[in-house]
Amino acid sequence: MTERQHRHLLVVGAQCKEMGTLARLEEAASTLHSVLTDPALGACAAHTGDHPSLLVSDALEPEDVRNAVRQAVCRARDDNAVLVVALLGHGFTAPQQADLYYMVAKSTTGSPGSAVHVGQVLTEAVDEPGIEGVIALMDTCHAAGAVPDARGIAGGVRAGRTRLSVLTAAAADQAARDMRLTFAVVDVLRKGITGAGPLVYADATLAEELRERIVGQVVGRFEYDNDPYAADGLWLARNARSAPGVGGGVVGPAGRQDLEEAVTSWRAATRLPARLTRSALDELYTFARDGGVADDADPVWHDRVTDVVATLLGCCELVTLLNTVFAEVLTSDLLGAARRLSGLPPEAEGAELPRDLVEYAALRAPKLGESPWKVPARFVAALALLTTGSEVDARLRDWAWKAGVVTEFNDALAELARKREQGELRLVVSLAGALTDWPEEVDAWLLGSGEQLPVHERFRCESADQRGVGRAIGTALNWARRRLPVPEQLVNVDVAAPAHLLASWQPEEDRVGFRRLGVNHTVVVRWSGRMDPMEEIAEMNDAARKALRDMSARPGVPVEWIGVSVLEDQRRLEQDLETGRYDTAVGLDHHPEALQDVLEQLLPYAPIVLWPRPDAHTGDPRLRGQVERHWQSLPAGFAEAYRNRWSAGHEDCRGCLGEVRTVWHDEPWLEFCRPFEQRVVAGLEEEL
Structure with missing residues (x-):
């Protein structure tokens, strides 16, 4: 060595x-x-x-x-x-x-x-x-x-x-x-x-x-x-300024494998040096391009050698560019986050970064007939988004232009920005164990961190009450933050709970650390019943998936508003629920006295349920108008509405979106619930 x-x-x-x-x-x-x-x-x-x-x-x-x-x-x-x-x-x-x-x-x-x-x-x-x-x-x-x-x-x-x-x-x-x-x-x-x-x-x-x-x-x-x-x-x-994980050679395992295969098939007697330097690649490229072909050499493999070496030289230039543009922030954690955001698999992270990531993206990821620089452009776009947000360094755009992937680079920037905005990175906290009152422990999953399966941890509550649950959620947040690379921030938090808690609890108002949970986090409330490992769960969630697709295909706001008379006619309501009448978003135009019972009845059928706070006026049309006006921003829009309600001048508000409560199940949440649908509960093994 x-x-x-x-x-x-x-x-x-x-x-x-x-x-x-x-x-x-x-x-x-x-x-x-x-x-x-x-x-x-x-x-x-x-x-x-x-x-x-x-x-x-x-x-x-x-x-x-x-x-x-x-x-x-x-x-x-x-x-x-x-x-x-x-x-x-x-x-x-x-x-x-x-x-x-x-x-x-x-x-x-x-x-x-x-x-x-x-x-x-x-x-x-x-x-x-x-x-x-x-x-x-x-x-x-x-x-x-x-x-x-x-x-x-x-x-x-x-x-x-x-x-x-x-x-x-x-x-x-x-x-x-x-x-x-x-x-x-x-x-x-x-x-x-x-x-x-x-x-x-x-x-x-x-x-x-x-x-x-x-x-x-x-x-x-x-x-x-x-x-x-x-x-x-x-x-x-x-080198006093060696980038994290960068090795001594400019060619990694993937590049060397492809190059050795091509060179051996082209000229069987040729052996690559133990360490492939940039100058060695330059010499091989010149030799192959400018007439280094023997009479008995296979011209197809000659072209393959030229293409592989040209790609590897391009990888060297791109790695140098990344180490220059991101010199102040480039770390293994950042490269890993960019790998996950760009969709490259874990095996792309070789022993030497970012060389192996770029090489994998150029040599292994492209589809047949695709430019070798399309996937690297996506990786570069991910790095740009994770470090600069909106401003992209002009040198990266110049690289995309020279590589002929300007459109692909811009498409990747737009798609990945949208992907991040959709909140794939989120913490799920479940209170499913609260059968009658508050739970003694909460479960937490970190989604969107790039792992094949969500990372899971269980946290004990100091006390089986609202205060103990709030402290456990704070502990879960700290656990999740420690697993995220800089500059990633955890914004989205899903809180899943049984109906008896959903009827009276506003989790975004719980104090976590120095502030309320909803001050710095977008909190979405879910029903933990869609995570129950029971036989009906798959049917229930499949029906919700179909309902959500149907809702997205319809124009307008797909909310079915129901009043006191509908809830009082239990027989008719049960029939309507069983026949699919309310397989959409259901809005209550009032706050029922027995809200827990109503939620337990509606939540297995309706993927989205909305209702006003207890002090809202029954049948207030302003609340329905607020939901319809802000529909496209929901459910995330509720987080901002609740923050506004906490500010001065909104304490006595009776007609704003912050007066509406909801339990919301969208397609990403239903995908999270899918493993629970397929859970197998094994019996005790027989003793031999």
Whole structure:
């Protein structure tokens, strides 16, 4: 594993009399050495004594530098380690040549022998048997000339089976000033790279970060990797800004499986590297796209390789974008919430987020013939909704445009916003155990959290009365909140109770913590009888589902209002109920004295029952008008009406929606009740 990789370091800072003193050389060398030997960053071993890992002087000879490199190579060889070498100072190239010579105290530009041939030193270092690889940082003028000839490496004793990464401060014909590369590297390693995973490599990602910081010089890089047996990637430092759960490679299990299948079917002898980097994907894409097809290769699988690699490159770009846009808030909990909201299954959450989520969405979720970016667009929309609400970052819209999924992205934003507004995330509290009075315990379920089954917990009441139930509901709310990721908030609360409690209890008015339950929650009252595990429950709920569908298909407000005369004619009422007359929403135009009996009679038939508070006027047409006026906002609209009733000026209100009570069963509630319909009550097993 990369955490066990042995690493050695040599930082050399040489002043040259002919070229003038570099004022910041010592500072740059010591700062770089400090970062690269920091266990949390570069994790290289520091050495002092005769052969130190930091060598800064104005009196160095060429042999001093070559000997220091040889000693560092030997340490790395004996430890089977990676060697990081940094040469800081002056450099020159000979006329008509591009090879870089590193200058020491008495070096002159007219005498290559008075300086150190960098390419030769690096070639010898990387060719040493036992060394795991070399990373070189060249902060000199003409630094690109430090890149050794690959043929020289391939012709060495290791036959090229080795690894080398080189970062250069300037082009071969260009000056480098003020130790800009060194200070930029230090800055990047200390701050980290968003979206780069837990490790920083001397790759295109790092080069891009450095180029953003360095003006007037062409930062370059060279990579040679021809060691198929290397156990670990050649990394420069640990990433100080690693996103939660992001792993070292840019390709996850799903992507690697698809790519290996396609590559093997295309060219059987081709083997993917153990760690798929972004540069490796770029090279494979170029190779496949620009003519890397053998005569005996299958063209169908050639196209498949190209498509898979293109998709994986797109996933890399999207992950980088997400880590940038959501850098301040991106957590495993947020990604999990976005996964659930967007509809991706739990198996999409691999060990490394968000890479595996994006990869699954692009490679596994799309239907046949569908754009690979349709489902990722939905996932991105979910992230946007969970973090910004209404404002969507312009960079996300730009990504959707480039991916060709603008319509899908906007559709997902609208649908998911609507889905959240419909309140799929809700807490259900049931008082079903209250057979005659108040219960001794309440049951709670958390719905819409993304789990296949609602999470359930039971809470004991401190006392079997209204106060004890209120405290138990407060405990259930705290339990539910702890299960939700930031920034999710629990707003919707369903309270299910028997008819004898529904007739006199207003649960939204119970104090929970510092406030009434209904102040910060939308409370909907349900009848617990639709959760009873009895034979008739399935028939009763199926009839309610049909009634709700019929009601939604009708124009107008589907409320059947009944008065005192209807309730007094019990025989006729029972007949009407049995024949389906009141299989809709039933409204009482008065508050019956025996409300409990009326509710017990109506609730098995009518999915929605409404009635006025006890002090409302019998037959008051204003209440019926309020229900009809606000029908499309119900039942959630009652929560706001009750809050308004509590405010100043509404204490004596007799004609507002807040004067109406209800027990409401909609289709989401009936779906919640479905498992109770199918419950199997097993008898005691016979003893054998």
